[in-house]
Amino acid sequence: xxxxxNVVVQSLTAADADAILDIYQQGMDTGHATFQEFAPSWDxxxxxxxxxxxxxxxxxxxxxxxxxxxxxxxxxxxxxxAEESVYVASKFAGMGIGLxxxxxxVAASEEEGIWTLTxxxxxxxxxxxxxxxxxxxxxxxxRERIGKMTFGPLADQxxxxxxxxxxxxxxxxx
Numbered sequence: 001x002x003x004x005x006n007v008v009v010q011s012l013t014a015a016d017a018d019a020i021l022d023i024y025q026q027g028m029d030t031g032h033a034t035f036q037e038f039a040p041s042w043d044x045x046x047x048x049x050x051x052x053x054x055x056x057x058x059x060x061x062x063x064x065x066x067x068x069x070x071x072x073x074x075x076x077x078x079x080x081x082a083e084e085s086v087y088v089a090s091k092f093a094g095m096g097i098g099l100x101x102x103x104x105x106v107a108a109s110e111e112e113g114i115w116t117l118t119x120x121x122x123x124x125x126x127x128x129x130x131x132x133x134x135x136x137x138x139x140x141x142x143r144e145r146i147g148k149m150t151f152g153p154l155a156d157q158x159x160x161x162x163x164x165x166x167x168x169x170x171x172x173x174x
Contacts, residue, residue: 007097009104012054012066017042019063020056027087032125035159037151050082053108057088057097064092067105072118080115080173086131098127102135106166115173119164129162137164 012020021042027033039045049068057065065088072081084105088098109117119137121128133139145158167173 006059007064007095007100008058009055009100010058011052012056012068014042014046016056016063016066017045020066021045023063023066023087023089026090030125031149031152031154032122033087033128035147035149049085050112052112053105055101055104055108057092057101059092059097064089064095065097065101067101069105069109069114069117080113082109082114082117084109084117084119086128093127098131099134102131106135110168110170110173115168115170117166120161121164123160123162132164135166137166139163140165 021039024045025039028036028039040048049070054068055066056063065086067084067086069082069084072078072083084102086098086101086105088095088101106117117137119128119132120143121132123129123142140163143161143163146161148158149155
């Protein structure tokens with residue numbers, strides 16, 4: 001558990017499901033967080049993310065943001081590679097919670113044997129771009145016109161995604 005001022009970072013539980021999905025939907029509503037239009041059910045979210053680590057930043061007991069990992073492949077050689085997601089509730093934006101969560105998920109992922117984290121970010125999501133750079137992620141490149149939006153003001157527009165990666169420098173990961 002990490003604590004800064006009135007922000008506490010700790011493991012998420014199923015009791016946090018509604019708040020997790022609400023924050024996820026807030027990100028989706030921006031049009032710059034994901035190709036998805038609607039948050040999945042809790043069962044779908046739960047099955048698509050690794051069980052550990054899943055972290056939440058709580059401000060006065062309210063979930064302000066979350067970070068979780070998804071496997072990148074079912075092949076055994078990629079067991080130490082995961083895609084990270086960090087979402088912060090709109091009312092807590094700009095408070096440093098995203099960086100706190102990203103740094104915490106990096107540390108927790110290494111404890112779980114994960115040596116590489118990846119992320120895909122829309123270039124228009126400047127806050128997420130800066131966040132990943134500040135947290136030591138390298139920009140791998142731009143995947144041009146990789147997906148087409150299906151909703152909102154950008155419906156029917158092809159979108160680019162910037163690929164980020166962070167490789168652990170822990171010697172145990174070679």
